[in-house]
Amino acid sequence: MAIGVIYAVLFWAATLVLVLGVANKVLIYWKTPAPLKIPTTPAPITRSGVVVRMMSEVFLFKSLYRSDKLLWALGFAFHYSMLFIVIRHFRYVLDPVWSVIQFMQPIGRYAAFVFVLALLGLLARRIFIDRVRYITSPSDRAMLGLLIFIGLSGMTMSFFGGHTDIVMVKEFFTGLITFDLKPLPADAPLLIHLGLVLILMFIFPISKLLHAPGIFFSPTRNQVDNPREKRHLSPWAAELEKQGKMYLDELD
Amino acid sequence: MADYEIPKITGEEGILEIPHIQPDAMKSHGPWISKHEFQEYMHFPTDFKMPESVEHYGDADTLVENWKERALAKMADLKGRYRSLQVYLDICVKCGACTDKCHYFLGTTDPKNMPVARQDLLRKVYRRYFTFAGKFFAKLGMPGFVGGAELTEDVVKDWYNYYHQCSQCRRCSVFCPYGIDTAEISMAAREILDHIGMGQKYCTEIMGKVHKIGNNLGLPGGALADTLEGLEEDIYDDTGVEVKLPMDKKGADILLVTPSADFFAEPHVDGLMGYAKVFHELGLDWTLSSYASEGANFGMFIGSYENMRKISLRVRKAAIDLGVKRIVFGECGHAWRVAYSFLNTLAGPFDFLDQNYPIPQHVLEITEPALAAGKLNIDKSLNDDMTLTFHDSCNIARGSRMGDKPGGQFEIPRNVIKAVCNNFVDMPADTIHDATYCCGGGGGILTDDLMEVRVKGAQPRMEALKYVTDHHGVTHMAAICAICKSQFTKVIPYYGFTMDQIVSVHQLVSNALILTGQLTEEEMEAKEAAEEAERLAAKEAREKAAAEKAAAEKESKD
Numbered sequence: 070m071a072i073g074v075i076y077a078v079l080f081w082a083a084t085l086v087l088v089l090g091v092a093n094k095v096l097i098y099w100k101t102p103a104p105l106k107i108p109t110t111p112a113p114i115t116r117s118g119v120v121v122r123m124m125s126e127v128f129l130f131k132s133l134y135r136s137d138k139l140l141w142a143l144g145f146a147f148h149y150s151m152l153f154i155v156i157r158h159f160r161y162v163l164d165p166v167w168s169v170i171q172f173m174q175p176i177g178r179y180a181a182f183v184f185v186l187a188l189l190g191l192l193a194r195r196i197f198i199d200r201v202r203y204i205t206s207p208s209d210r211a212m213l214g215l216l217i218f219i220g221l222s223g224m225t226m227s228f229f230g231g232h233t234d235i236v237m238v239k240e241f242f243t244g245l246i247t248f249d250l251k252p253l254p255a256d257a258p259l260l261i262h263l264g265l266v267l268i269l270m271f272i273f274p275i276s277k278l279l280h281a282p283g284i285f286f287s288p289t290r291n292q293v294d295n296p297r298e299k300r301h302l303s304p305w306a307a308e309l310e311k312q313g314k315m316y317l318d319e320l321d
Numbered sequence: 322m323a324d325y326e327i328p329k330i331t332g333e334e335g336i337l338e339i340p341h342i343q344p345d346a347m348k349s350h351g352p353w354i355s356k357h358e359f360q361e362y363m364h365f366p367t368d369f370k371m372p373e374s375v376e377h378y379g380d381a382d383t384l385v386e387n388w389k390e391r392a393l394a395k396m397a398d399l400k401g402r403y404r405s406l407q408v409y410l411d412i413c414v415k416c417g418a419c420t421d422k423c424h425y426f427l428g429t430t431d432p433k434n435m436p437v438a439r440q441d442l443l444r445k446v447y448r449r450y451f452t453f454a455g456k457f458f459a460k461l462g463m464p465g466f467v468g469g470a471e472l473t474e475d476v477v478k479d480w481y482n483y484y485h486q487c488s489q490c491r492r493c494s495v496f497c498p499y500g501i502d503t504a505e506i507s508m509a510a511r512e513i514l515d516h517i518g519m520g521q522k523y524c525t526e527i528m529g530k531v532h533k534i535g536n537n538l539g540l541p542g543g544a545l546a547d548t549l550e551g552l553e554e555d556i557y558d559d560t561g562v563e564v565k566l567p568m569d570k571k572g573a574d575i576l577l578v579t580p581s582a583d584f585f586a587e588p589h590v591d592g593l594m595g596y597a598k599v600f601h602e603l604g605l606d607w608t609l610s611s612y613a614s615e616g617a618n619f620g621m622f623i624g625s626y627e628n629m630r631k632i633s634l635r636v637r638k639a640a641i642d643l644g645v646k647r648i649v650f651g652e653c654g655h656a657w658r659v660a661y662s663f664l665n666t667l668a669g670p671f672d673f674l675d676q677n678y679p680i681p682q683h684v685l686e687i688t689e690p691a692l693a694a695g696k697l698n699i700d701k702s703l704n705d706d707m708t709l710t711f712h713d714s715c716n717i718a719r720g721s722r723m724g725d726k727p728g729g730q731f732e733i734p735r736n737v738i739k740a741v742c743n744n745f746v747d748m749p750a751d752t753i754h755d756a757t758y759c760c761g762g763g764g765g766i767l768t769d770d771l772m773e774v775r776v777k778g779a780q781p782r783m784e785a786l787k788y789v790t791d792h793h794g795v796t797h798m799a800a801i802c803a804i805c806k807s808q809f810t811k812v813i814p815y816y817g818f819t820m821d822q823i824v825s826v827h828q829l830v831s832n833a834l835i836l837t838g839q840l841t842e843e844e845m846e847a848k849e850a851a852e853e854a855e856r857l858a859a860k861e862a863r864e865k866a867a868a869e870k871a872a873a874e875k876e877s878k879d
Contacts, residue, residue: 094411103404104626106662107502109494109719111727111755126498136418136496144416144498194417199342201417203432204441206468208454209415275454276467280499283412288405289491289500294722296662297679300669305402306626316364316627 073241073253076263080245083270090274091282098286102303112294119293126290140194147187150180154223161235162242178227185220188213212276215265222262233259325773327815328428328780335749335788337781339421346431351482352770355520359529363628365515366391388517389472393450395516396443396509400451405505410447412499413437415468419493419501424758425486428777433483436493436503442479443510445470481519484510486774488764489622490715495755504764508624511765515623523768524619531632535614536581542568542611548584549609556594561840561848564601566593569643570608575600576640577607577684578660579651580616580803588825589806592652595827598834599688602697607649613639616656617803621663622765629659633667646675649682652825654714654802655763657683661721683723685801688830689733692740698835701743707797708744709829710789711735712782712809713757714802728754734801734826741833746793752785760800762808776812783816790818799826 113119125131130148134141157177160166192213195205226233234254244251253259272278285291293299302310305317314320361367369385385391400407419436421427426434433439448455449469458466470476489504514520530539540548549566556564567573577600583593600607613635620629640648648671650660660681665671671680679686691697711734723729731754739745752758761778789795800806800823810820840848 098404098408101401101404101407104402105666107405107505107720109491109500109502109755110722110730112722114725114727126500130498132496132500133416133418133498136422136498140416140418198417200339200420200432200435201415203342203344204415204417204420204435204437206415206465208467211466272454275452277412277414280412280414283408284499286404286408287412287500288408289494289502294727296665297681300665302666303402306630306666309627309630315631318364 070252072255072260073251076253076260076267077241077245077250079267080263083267087270087273091279094274094279095282095286098283102305103288103292104303104306106292106294106296106301107288108292108294109289110294112292114294116293119291123285123290126284143187143190143194146183147191150184150187153177153180154184161239162246164239164243181220181224181227185217185224188217188220192217208276212272212278215269219262219265219269222258222265225258226256226262232256325777328777328783330780330784330787330816332784332787332791335785336751337427337784340427340430342432342435343430344432347429347434347482347486347774348431349482350478351485351521352768353522354481354518355522355525357518359522359525360515360518360520362529362532363515363520363525363625365518365520367518369518384474384477385518388477391517392472392477392513393446395513396447397451399509399512400447403505403509405502406509409440409499409501409505410444411452413440413444413501416498419497419503422493422496423487423503424490424492424761424781425488425774425778428761428780429486429774431486433479434486436497436501439483439487439503440501440506441468442476442483443506444468446472446476477514477517477519480510481514484514485521485766485771486778488715488759488761488766488778490759490763491719492715492756492759495719507764508621510624511622512624515625520623521765523770524623524765527617528619528623528628528632531615531617531619531635535612535635537615537617537619538581538584540581540584540614542614545584545609545611545614552590552594552597556598559845560836561845562601562836562838564594564597564836566597567608569611571642572644573606573608574645575605575607575647575649576613576636576643576645577609577649577651578613578616578636578639578656578681579609579684580653580656581614582803582807583651584614586803586807587810588821588823588828589652589803591828591831592825593827595825595829595831595834596651596684598831598836599684599691599697599827602834602836603687603691605687608643608645610639610643612642616650616653616660618656618659619765621655621659626667629663630667633659633664636664637668637671640671641673647678647682648674648680649684649687651684652801652803652827654716654804655720656803658716658720683733684827685733685737686723688827689724689737689740692737692830697830698837699741699833700835701741701833703833704742704829705744707742707824707829708746708793708795709738709742709824710746710748710786710795710798711738711753711826712748712760712798712800712805713753713755714800714805715757715759715763717801718755718757731755734799737826738799738829741829746789746795748785748789752781758782758785760802760805760808761812763802763804767804767808775808776815779808779812779816783813783818786813786818787816797822797824799824799829801826 113122154177156173159170194201233256237254240251241253357367423436449459449464454467455469458464484507487507491502491504494500494502527537552566582589618632620632674680717730723733758781761775806823809823
């Protein structure tokens with residue numbers, strides 16, 4: 070039970086950090102003005118066009134595709150396998166399990182292989198391509214390692230003879246949602262798996278994982294190309310005009 | 322010719338192979354540092370105490386007092402005012418997609434010229450001083466674990482050196498999965514440097530001239546008027562038609578704002594004569610302004626919104642003072658980005674102009690439809706001595722638009738070239754349109770103290786040009802940017818080309834345009850012969866009269 074309590078507290082804390090941390094960053098991005106129109110052109114000239122552009126980046130990684138086909142393939146495989154795996158994992162918190170999640174169950178299970186292989190490919194790039202090695206920090210490799218071990222520990226349970234009590238795990242997580250503390254099986258692969266996921270949740274708002282919410286705020290991708298038709302003015306620039314000043318340090 | 326190796330081009334593929342990195346290949350003290358008085362003129366702080374032996378800040382390994390606090394304070398200020406900076410410092414995943422996209426990296430092999438590494442020079446300081454992860458790991462004595470680094474003098478020197486090896490061309494932003502734009506980072510870095518006394522001499526002094534005299538060259542109004550008169554004579558001598566290049570003409574319909582290089586540099590000036598001939602032929606009433614006799618706006622290069630706005634407001638004032646209805650910009654890359662993307666923001670609203678025309682408008686947006694509608698009498702064969710290719714200028718390609726459709730900035734100049742030339746070939750697809758390579762001289766790099774950077778940065782474009790030269794017989798490359806034209810004419814000799822292979826787009830128009838009432842070469846000769854005969858006859862008459870008068874005087878004396 071002690072392990073259950075520790076993990077329960079950690080999961081609540083990690084959820085809080087993840088949600089508040091990301092919300093805080095998103096709020097900062099939201100509130101920071103974009104004083105100039107800087108879409109990378111050719112850019113859409115309508116708002117709906119921008120939505121299409123953004124979606125093609127978020128779902129298809131369009132710019133990355135133009136940039137580097139191998140990296141695109143690895144990144145695409147990694148992100149989509151992760152998506153399928155995450156969807157599959159909803160069966161551990163939902164009761165009853167939606168049919169779509171039941172349908173995704175086998176896909177999500179085997180996606181784990183793609184997930185780990187793609188991550189190994191991404192890690193290999195960081196080791197073997199001199200340009201990528203140069204820009205890689207220890208934390209970049211550590212993050213790939215973290216994800217690889219999350220995958221491997223999960224696969225240990227689902228493929229390689231792990232005998233984790235899934236029903237008990239599910240009771241633990243549904244309990245977390247209703248603040249009803251339940252025990253967690255003291256299973257090494259499970260505890261490692263969950264421990265690594267906890268680390269991932271904690272570091273999300275303080276790391277490059279912010280690319281996920283951040284892309285929506287990227288001015289080169291989210292701005293409409295209409296500067297001649299519509300005047301764009303940031304609050305601090307408007308203040309310069311209002312006060313008839315040339316320099317910001319002259320503002321009242 | 323130079324104390325560094327000139328890159329070799331082969332012309333085999335038109336695309337460079339990705340080189341292996343060579344750390345510190347371009348380590349240097351960077352370009353010359355601006356003088357105190359120019360910094361003051363730009364409203365940058367100059368309240369530093371400096372050791373007596375030191376002439377400029379940054380010289381002799383001397384940074385100004387409190388440079389660290391000042392730099393960090395400026396960084397905090399900028400990330401609060403620019404969403405691009407704040408977001409881009411946070412979200413890079415170091416995927417490396419951009420690492421082979423920068424012409425300066427390809428030409429120099431210095432890894433700090435890879436876009437992500439260039440950003441990291443600033444990002445590592447942001448990580449260390451402004452993020453939880455950076456501060457936490459710094460306490461453990463290992464900020465490098467999360468890509469952080471202490472702000473040291475060496476870091477500042479790297480900033481100064483490597484942020485002046487970026488032409489802010491935005492090619493990296495096209496290929497980044499999040500659209501991270503290194504230009505935004507390098508602009509912010511230059512703004513920070515300007516606040517610790519390390520402005521770049523070239524940009525700062527040029528802006529000083531714009532503020533004081535009206536253009537980058539420091540060409541006063543009188544000299545400008547003489548130049549324009551000379552150009553009118555050139556056109557007259559060439560065509561027998563009186564085409565005017567008016568200046569400060571009140572009540573004209575159109576204010577033309579063009580880079581000052583158009584007034585005298587080759588091949589820029591041929592472009593200017595081209596605009597004049599097109600306007601003449603279309604019956605447009607236009608004028609230049611001696612007050613705003615400069616399209617360029619180097620405020621963008623140094624990331625200074627305030628200075629960029631101050632320079633832009635000259636255009637607004639000129640338009641109001643002259644009472645024009647339209648503003649048209651000439652062939653200039655970054656000027657068009659500032660005009661198209663920023664002018665409405667910086668100097669708008671332009672409710673006093675004619676709303677039926679784009680505000681502002683590019684000169685090609687006038688010429689192209691006129692050509693398409695057959696309003697200009699064109700003899701394409703007059704350009705048959707050339708096979709053309711077209712260099713998309715980075716600021717136009719990736720930072721602006723022409724016409725009413727996305728991508729018009731690629732189509733419109735090509736349509737114009739094809740309408741006036743029979744022979745046109747594009748360079749390889751990965752080197753044109755929004756994947757175009759910078760000329761190597763944009764973004765405040767067009768200065769002699771950065772010659773090595775300029776020559777090496779031009780290599781990817783030179784390779785593509787060599788390819789179409791060898792495989793398609795291209796003889797000339799047209800450009801629509803004053804900086805591109807100046808940069809190319811200077812650096813292409815290093816690669817075995819000649820400077821007259823660079824032409825202005827409106828120069829091509831000018832070559833092929835037959836003005837109403839224009840005389841053919843024979844007619845021109847006949848006219849000149851007639852005029853010569855007239856002069857001779859007049860001279861004879863004068864001499865005869867003088868002789869008669871002398872004789873008469875002699876007679877009367879006798």
